[in-house]
Amino acid sequence: MKRLAVYCGSATPADPRFMALADEVGRTLARRGIGVVYGGGRLGLMGAVASGALAEGGEVIGVIPQALCNAEVANHDCTELVVVADMHERKAAFTRLSDGFLTIPGGVGTMDELWEAVSWAQLGYHAKPVGLLNAFGFYDHLIAFNHHMVEVGFIRPAHQGIIIAEAELDLLLTRLAAHEPHTPIFAMKTGEL
Template identity: 45%
Template structure:
């Protein structure tokens, strides 16, 4: 795995555990020689994961819409910053650049990014692993909802199981190495 896209909050959250896991993830990616692909921000967990990767000699590639760059929230020390015209272009480029996706705590935008890539994986648009880094039980309610989707007949078990869930970034990277995508949704 050469690159991993991180989806996470542009806020810090209300627990130091969130910042700590973002920093730990950035360090691990840098130490593993894995390029960090992310939304390009200098704020919140986004800034923390990027700063940690950069401080440990990692390569960090940001992708940000011009409107957000103009609001001066772009990180100014990245290895590379792609400025695009829209959020749709941002997500598409991040997906093209990444070999896998790790989701840290965040809000609506973070969840939307995760669900889009996970859906694309189900449809076979890509074969890249998607994950939840479940620090401090942050994603427990979401995991319960995903299990409810499965038991209610709206999500096949193999699509539940394709979502990598762990409490540590090292655990996620280990599972990424062993990841085997299921068959495309409509080819079963």
């Protein structure tokens, strides 16, 4: 993997563990020679991921919609800052520029990005790994809900492993690197759907 799209919050939670985690994610990816593609902001966990990667000499590509750039939250310290028209173009750029996805704690925007990466993998728009770093148990309920969707039958058996979740970053990166693509919906026969 040359680059990972890192999805995370632009907020700064009161608990300092989240900012420290984001910094360490950026630093770890840079040390491993993995570039960061992220939301292009300088605030919150987003800014911490970028700063951590840049501090270790890593490549950081920010992708930010014009409206947010105009709001002066753009991180101009990035290796490259790509300004796009809207959120749809932003997510398409994340997919185009990265070899996989790594979601760390975040809010509504982070969930939007994660679920689009999962949905696009399920359909067959990409065959890239989708990782979820469940640090501090932050995503315990989301992982349980994903299992519930599998049990009820809304996620097909062939797609139940799209989200690769781990509590430890090193193990998650190892699993992302070993990712084997599943059979997407586009390649399934009618009887498999």
